[in-house]
Amino acid sequence: MWAVTAEHPARRPGGRTARVRAAVHQAVIDLLHEEGWDDLNVALVAERSGVHQTTIYRRWGTLAGLIDDVVTERLTRSSPVPDTGTLRGDLEAYALQVADDVSGPLGPVFVRAAMIGTRDGEETTPRQIYLLERAVQLQAMLDRARDRGENPPTLLELMEIVQAPLYFHAIFFGRPAGTDHTLTLVDRLLALTGKS
Amino acid sequence: MWAVTAEHPARRPGGRTARVRAAVHQAVIDLLHEEGWDDLNVALVAERSGVHQTTIYRRWGTLAGLIDDVVTERLTRSSPVPDTGTLRGDLEAYALQVADDVSGPLGPVFVRAAMIGTRDGEETTPRQIYLLERAVQLQAMLDRARDRGENPPTLLELMEIVQAPLYFHAIFFGRPAGTDHTLTLVDRLLALTGKS
DNA sequence: ACACTAACGCAAAAAGTATTGCTTTAACTT
DNA sequence: AAGTTAAAGCAATACTTTTTGCGTTAGTGT
Numbered sequence: 001m002w003a004v005t006a007e008h009p010a011r012r013p014g015g016r017t018a019r020v021r022a023a024v025h026q027a028v029i030d031l032l033h034e035e036g037w038d039d040l041n042v043a044l045v046a047e048r049s050g051v052h053q054t055t056i057y058r059r060w061g062t063l064a065g066l067i068d069d070v071v072t073e074r075l076t077r078s079s080p081v082p083d084t085g086t087l088r089g090d091l092e093a094y095a096l097q098v099a100d101d102v103s104g105p106l107g108p109v110f111v112r113a114a115m116i117g118t119r120d121g122e123e124t125t126p127r128q129i130y131l132l133e134r135a136v137q138l139q140a141m142l143d144r145a146r147d148r149g150e151n152p153p154t155l156l157e158l159m160e161i162v163q164a165p166l167y168f169h170a171i172f173f174g175r176p177a178g179t180d181h182t183l184t185l186v187d188r189l190l191a192l193t194g195k196s
Numbered sequence: 197m198w199a200v201t202a203e204h205p206a207r208r209p210g211g212r213t214a215r216v217r218a219a220v221h222q223a224v225i226d227l228l229h230e231e232g233w234d235d236l237n238v239a240l241v242a243e244r245s246g247v248h249q250t251t252i253y254r255r256w257g258t259l260a261g262l263i264d265d266v267v268t269e270r271l272t273r274s275s276p277v278p279d280t281g282t283l284r285g286d287l288e289a290y291a292l293q294v295a296d297d298v299s300g301p302l303g304p305v306f307v308r309a310a311m312i313g314t315r316d317g318e319e320t321t322p323r324q325i326y327l328l329e330r331a332v333q334l335q336a337m338l339d340r341a342r343d344r345g346e347n348p349p350t351l352l353e354l355m356e357i358v359q360a361p362l363y364f365h366a367i368f369f370g371r372p373a374g375t376d377h378t379l380t381l382v383d384r385l386l387a388l389t390g391k392s
Numbered sequence: 393a394c395a396c397t398a399a400c401g402c403a404a405a406a407a408g409t410a411t412t413g414c415t416t417t418a419a420c421t422t
Numbered sequence: 423a424a425g426t427t428a429a430a431g432c433a434a435t436a437c438t439t440t441t442t443g444c445g446t447t448a449g450t451g452t
Contacts, residue, residue, distance in 0.1 A: 014449045017399065042439075052401050057440060059399085131368075160361040160381075168360035172327075185356075188388065210419045213429065238409075248431050253410060255429085 023049040024056060028070045032109055042066075071110050072127040075101065081137040087145040087152055091186045094141070095162050099182045102170040111167050153193045161189045219245040220252060224266045228305055238262075267306055268323040271297065277333040283341040283348055287382045290337070291358050295378045298366040307363050349389045357385040 027049035031040055042063050046053040060066035079101065082093035102111055138155055145152040153161070162185045169177040177185070223245035227236055238259050242249040256262035275297065278289035298307055334351055341348040349357070358381045365373040373381070 011398065014398095016448060020400075053439095054402075054441085055400055062440090160364065161357070161384075164360040164364035165356040168356065168363065188357075191388075192384065210428095212418060216430075249409095250411085250432075251430050258410085 020049075020051050020055065021059075024051050024066070025070050025073060027051075028066065029074075029106065032106055037109055040067075067109075068127055072130050074106075075110070075127075075134075076130055079134075081134070081141050083141065083144065087148075087150045088186070088190060090141050090145065091158070091162070091189065092183060094138075095166070095182050095186050096179065098163060098166050099176050099179070102166060103176045107170050107176055108174065111170050151193055153189055157189060157192065161192065162186060216245075216247050216251065217255075220247050220262070221266050221269065223247075224262065225270075225302065228302055233305055236263075263305075264323055268326050270302075271306070271323075271330075272326055275330075277330070277337050279337065279340065283344075283346045284382070284386060286337050286341065287354070287358070287385065288379060290334075291362070291378045291382050292375065294359060294362050295372050295375070298362060299372040303366050303372055304370065307366055347389055349385055353385060353388065357388065358382060 024045060027045045028040070031044055031048060035044070040063070042053055042056050045051075045063075045066070046056055056066065060069060079097060082090045082097070084090050084093055101107065135155065138158065142152040142155060142158070165185055166177055166182065169175070169181075220241060223241045224236070227240055227244060231240070236259065238249055238252050241247075241259075241262070242252055252262065256265060275293060278286045278293070280286050280289055297303065331351065334354065338348040338351060338354070361381055362373055362378065365371070365377075
């Protein structure tokens with residue numbers, strides 16, 4: 001019923017397993033581009049990927065679990081925390097990266113999946129681990145700024161003033177914030193900490 | 197396939213119809229309290245409410261449609277836009293109201309439902325209408341402040357600086373922001389517009 | 393190279409979800 | 423108070439999703 005992927009730390013990670021995983025992931029991404037979120041189901045993914053339905057159920061348990069895995073995978077790859085040498089540079093790079101993550105056909109899906117995946121009272125999911133790691137990295141980014149003698153915001157402020165509005169846009173307006181507006185959010189964050 | 201509720205503007209709104217609607221709504225709310233989001237299905241709602249499954253399908257089409265109706269109904273009731281006489285008073289009252297809306301067992305469900313309900317290319321839903329009406333009311337609240345000679349933020353700023361973080365908290369931290377923190381958000385909004 | 397077994401494929405069955413045709417109830421109309 | 427019909431009940435059916443048992447394939451260790 002649960003994702004085997006996270007259970008055993010990979011008892012046989014070799015060729016075929018990896019190939020199947022890649023094919024299924026690619027199928028999910030393709031289908032999310034072509035069809036919408038609502039028309040996505042395990043049967044479609046199976047057909048597109050050439051992987052049997054049963055295999056998908058056994059490895060990922062549910063469609064939600066699979067999407068969770070895909071989203072986490074994508075986020076983990078495509079997002080090294082920036083280190084440009086200045087606080088503003090780091091924040092702008094980070095903000096644009098997030099804006100980009102929630103762009104395109106997959107953006108709203110990411111955010112939606114992030115929320116839907118959040119189940120109550122269940123054991124730790126790969127994405128929760130990812131979010132935690134990411135929080136640590138972002139904190140390190142802010143710490144670097146402090147070490148340089150700059151006056152960085154807290155992690156919470158970063159999330160509330162930059163991250164939250166970016167997600168909000170993607171969800172409720174159905175489209176991501178533009179570049180200008182994204183940079184405005186960073187200005188707002190810096191103005192806040194620059195003043196007090 | 198779609199919610200009949202919104203189709204005909206109520207061709208027979210009388211006693212029984214209203215009773216059935218109330219019973220079903222109550223069952224949904226109760227079940228969301230007791231079980232989680234994930235275990236909720238039409239069969240359970242039918243059993244709990246004493247209303248036949250067929251009736252639920254015919255009136256609301258799907259579980260998502262039903263939840264949409266319940267959420268919209270709740271939001272519509274419990275939230276008159278404040279009019280305290282001062283901008284700060286209005287904003288604080290509003291922020292606390294939102295924080296309260298996303299509190300309790302139903303809070304995350306509300307936010308989640310708000311997102312899930314957002315389907316692409318479908319006709320206007322009752323909740324979209326609600327959100328639009330609400331936006332108009334909030335704009336009116338800000339206009340009142342301007343008429344009094346105060347310097348209110350834009351609607352977008354209100355949503356980004358107050359609303360978005362409150363939702364963000366509820367979703368990602370699994371619990372709503374506290375009173376103190378909610379008021380901090382209002383301070384932040386006022387500081388922003390007070391300065392520039 | 394050979395044995396071992398995790399992971400996959402396949403088909404059938406089970407469980408869950410949604411639809412349809414018809415009957416009955418009760419709100420509304422006159 | 424009698425007729426009309428929207429809305430609800432009921433049961434049978436169709437459709438979709440998920441699970442299960444077993445045979446096959448191909449990484450992995452010796």
